[in-house]
Amino acid sequence: MIKGIKDIVILILAALCLIVSLVFMPWSELNFTGNFPGWLSGVMGHFGVNKFFADLATHNKLMELVTPKDVQTNLGDYAYSLFLFVAMTASAIAIVLIGKEDDSEKTVLEAKK
Amino acid sequence: MTSSVKNETNNNWLKQVYNQFIEAANKLTLAIEDGINTAITSKYNPFYYHGALPQFYLWVLFLSGLLLFAYYVPTIDNAYLSNRLINAWTSVQYITNSLPFGGVIRGIHRYSGDAMVLFIFLHAIRVWFTDRYRQYRWIQWATGVILLLMVLFIGQTGYYLVWDERSLLLTRMTVSALDALPIIGAPLKAWFLNGDTITNLTLSNFLFIHIGLSFALLFVLWLHYVRMTRPVITPPPAVNFILVAAILLIVFLVPISSGNMANLNTQPNTYDVDWFFLFNYWLMAHMPMSVFWISMTALAVGATILPWFVKTVSPPVTPAEVVINKCTGCSLCYRDCPYQAIEMVPAPAGSRFKLLATVNVPRCSSCGICVGACAFDAIDLPQLPDATVLTQIKSLAEVK
Ligand code: HEM
Ligand code: SF4
Ligand code: SF4
Numbered sequence: 001m002i003k004g005i006k007d008i009v010i011l012i013l014a015a016l017c018l019i020v021s022l023v024f025m026p027w028s029e030l031n032f033t034g035n036f037p038g039w040l041s042g043v044m045g046h047f048g049v050n051k052f053f054a055d056l057a058t059h060n061k062l063m064e065l066v067t068p069k070d071v072q073t074n075l076g077d078y079a080y081s082l083f084l085f086v087a088m089t090a091s092a093i094a095i096v097l098i099g100k101e102d103d104s105e106k107t108v109l110e111a112k113k
Numbered sequence: 114m115t116s117s118v119k120n121e122t123n124n125n126w127l128k129q130v131y132n133q134f135i136e137a138a139n140k141l142t143l144a145i146e147d148g149i150n151t152a153i154t155s156k157y158n159p160f161y162y163h164g165a166l167p168q169f170y171l172w173v174l175f176l177s178g179l180l181l182f183a184y185y186v187p188t189i190d191n192a193y194l195s196n197r198l199i200n201a202w203t204s205v206q207y208i209t210n211s212l213p214f215g216g217v218i219r220g221i222h223r224y225s226g227d228a229m230v231l232f233i234f235l236h237a238i239r240v241w242f243t244d245r246y247r248q249y250r251w252i253q254w255a256t257g258v259i260l261l262l263m264v265l266f267i268g269q270t271g272y273y274l275v276w277d278e279r280s281l282l283l284t285r286m287t288v289s290a291l292d293a294l295p296i297i298g299a300p301l302k303a304w305f306l307n308g309d310t311i312t313n314l315t316l317s318n319f320l321f322i323h324i325g326l327s328f329a330l331l332f333v334l335w336l337h338y339v340r341m342t343r344p345v346i347t348p349p350p351a352v353n354f355i356l357v358a359a360i361l362l363i364v365f366l367v368p369i370s371s372g373n374m375a376n377l378n379t380q381p382n383t384y385d386v387d388w389f390f391l392f393n394y395w396l397m398a399h400m401p402m403s404v405f406w407i408s409m410t411a412l413a414v415g416a417t418i419l420p421w422f423v424k425t426v427s428p429p430v431t432p433a434e435v436v437i438n439k440c441t442g443c444s445l446c447y448r449d450c451p452y453q454a455i456e457m458v459p460a461p462a463g464s465r466f467k468l469l470a471t472v473n474v475p476r477c478s479s480c481g482i483c484v485g486a487c488a489f490d491a492i493d494l495p496q497l498p499d500a501t502v503l504t505q506i507k508s509l510a511e512v513k
Contacts, residue, residue, distance in 0.1 A: 074216075078365045081217050085361040092354035096157050099351065 006097055013094040017087045024083040031076035131423065138242040162348040163236040167264075169348055169356055170229040171330070177222040182324070184208050184215070187316040189276060189375070201276035201316055202374040209370070220364030226268050228360060230389040233261055247420040248430065249340070249452050249476045256337040258417045263326055263333065268390035270323040276316065277372035278381035284311060285380070286394055293402040311377060340476065342451050430479035431496050435470045437461070439491035442468030446483035446492055452476050455483060 146160045155161060186204040208215040237257060240246045246254040269287075273280045291302040303309065307318035338344045348356070372384070386395050397405050432454070447455045447470060454476035460469040470483075470492060483492045490499060 074213075077214050077217050078368055080214070081220070081361040082365040085358045085365065088354040088358035088361070092351040092358065095351040095354070096153060099156060099349070 010094050010097050013090045013097075017090045017094070020083050020087040020090070025080055025087070028076040028079035028083055031074055032079070135242065135244060139244065142239060142242045157349065157351055159348070159352060160239065162345060162352060163232070163239045164344065165346050165348045166232040166356065167229045167236060168334070168346050169353060170225045170232065173225040173357065173360070174222060174229065175327070177218050177225065178324075178327070180218050181208060181222055184212060185274070185320070187274070187320040188313040189311065189316055189377070190313070200374075201274060202371065205275050205371055216368060217361075217364055220369050221360055223271075223369050224360050224363045226271065227387065227389040228356075230264060230268065233264060237261070241419075247423065249454070249478050251420045252340050253337055254420050255417055256333055258413065260330065260333050260337060262413060263330055265390060265393075267323055267326045267330070268387075269394075270319050270326075272387070272390065273319045274316070274323060275371050276375050278375055278379075279372050279384035281311075281375035281377070282381045282384055283391070283394060284315070286397060290397060290402060290405070294406065340453055342449075342453055430477065431494065432474045432477035432479060433472050433481070433483055433492055434495050435472060436491045436493065437469065439489050440466070440470050441489055441491070442466040442470065443488070444468065444470075445486045445488065446470055449482050449486040451480065451482060452478055454478070 142160075146158060149158045149160060159166065184204060184207060186199055186201060188200045190198070190200050205219075209219055210216065212218075240250075240254070240257075246257075269283065273284050287305060288302055291305060292298050294301065305315075305318070306312075307314040338346070347353075372381075375381075386392065388395075393405075393409065396409075400408075442457065442460055444457055447457050454473050456471050456473055457468045458471050460466045472492075479494060481494050481497065484494060484499065484502075486492075493499060
């Protein structure tokens with residue numbers, strides 16, 4: 001199934017897309033609080049992700065990074081658009097990598113029959 | 114390029130300079146495209162979707178605009194609710210600050226508009242530099258100029274709708290620009306303001322223009338596409354993802370906000386210029402009104418007539434010809450012609466067949482696709498008969 005580096009890159013990108021859209025997007029939508037829906041906290045508890053977010057929220061590193069000058073509303077909404085950007089870009093690159101194969105010319109014969 | 118064409122152009126140095134410029138620009142465009150092809154293959158090369166890119170952003174604009182429209186209130190004041198003021202500006206504040214993701218939706222709408230203008234310009238430059246806008250393509254070019262003007266005006270009305278200080282200033286600048294026009298100035302001004310002065314009716318008019326013209330755009334786009342058999346109007350999904358993602362990143366990096374609420378009793382004098390939509394206001398402020406109008410009109414008219422003004426970059430085309438007694442009326446050529454240059458008409462009396470192919474000369478690009486489509490050897494390019502092509506192919510094959 002996995003034939004080379006390209007396939008590994010595709011898998012990494014797919015994983016990135018999933019993690020960002022399932023974890024980071026809800027997190028920003030809830031305005032960076034750790035109050036995730038129960039199922040998500042459950043999933044994240046397994047990976048120690050809860051602690052990671054608790055640290056982030058207290059140290060505010062990411063918050064500083066994502067604080068644009070004149071945001072008027074929920075900062076989380078704008079961070080959400082950032083994470084959506086990451087997820088879409090990752091999936092777009094993955095699709096391009098997968099799609100490259102169809103691009104070869106199929107009407108040309110390798111050898112004369 | 115044939116030598117006879119070269120000789121003609123040599124007579125005129127201006128034409129020569131122009132042709133050299135276009136040839137260089139053409140080479141540059143193709144070189145960039147080749148580079149992108151090697152990097153990401155032709156399937157994902159945005160240059161091959163140059164027309165589809167603005168079209169894609171148009172759909173994004175329709176969708177995000179619909180959401181904004183649901184909460185927008187087109188009034189400058191509300192006498193009945195004066196202690197809890199509801200007007201255009203406060204409704205936009207509400208959308209931005211209180212509605213979930215309202216600020217993001219507003220950002221998407223704003224920046225998709227900018228992106229659309231940017232890609233329209235790239236699209237226009239691409240077709241110009243690759244010399245694909247003249248002859249049988251004139252209708253695409255002429256409607257394209259109209260589309261561009263419409264899109265710019267729609268964007269400007271969008272800026273009036275926010276009803277902050279910039280909106281007020283732009284509205285007043287437009288009024289004085291219209292006022293400066295002879296004869297048609299006064300009625301245009303009354304139409305624009307929907308009365309003599311700025312009132313609630315003015316803002317309803319702006320909203321009507323903004324939305325009405327957006328839908329009218331679809332009609333002009335139909336004219337833009339009508340002569341193309343298979344226009345490429347949707348980029349592949351991966352490209353769409355990137356197009357949306359780019360907008361989301363900009364929304365995050367540069368969140369939009371309104372200025373202060375417009376106050377009819379004051380005259381704001383500075384504002385941020387959005388260079389995609391508001392450059393003409395910048396020009397207006399930096400030159401006499403008459404110079405502004407004359408140069409803008411000259412620019413628009415000049416752009417529209419460009420296809421007829423420039424004639425000699427590539428050789429003139431000779432249209433395809435149908436051989437009446439061979440044509441079976443099978444319509445294959447009609448379906449394959451990329452420019453809808455073939456019309457199927459009733460076959461002449463006495464024919465065994467029902468239909469006959471005819472070529473609409475001004476639409477034919479002499480591409481030869483129909484020649485390949487016809488299984489009955491019934492359509493030919495007069496300068497390049499089938500038999501000649503066949504011998505050429507054969508001799509090439511033998512050399513190999
Ligand atoms: C709302 C803005 C516009 C949209 C959505 C749009 C869209 C398109 C699309 C989808 C095509 C087909 C491309 C293809 O199949 O390869 C096309 C072709 C064309 N457009 Fe536009 N266009 C717009 C504005 C313009 C402008 C401003 C110009 C020039 C002034 C222009 C000139 C042309 C020409 C000359 C063609 C024919 C190109 C060819 O046959 O290769 N368009 N347009
Ligand atoms: S050569 Fe044939 S296919 Fe090509 S534009 Fe003319 S009629 Fe259409
Ligand atoms: S493909 Fe040939 S036979 Fe068929 S309609 Fe066209 S010209 Fe006639």
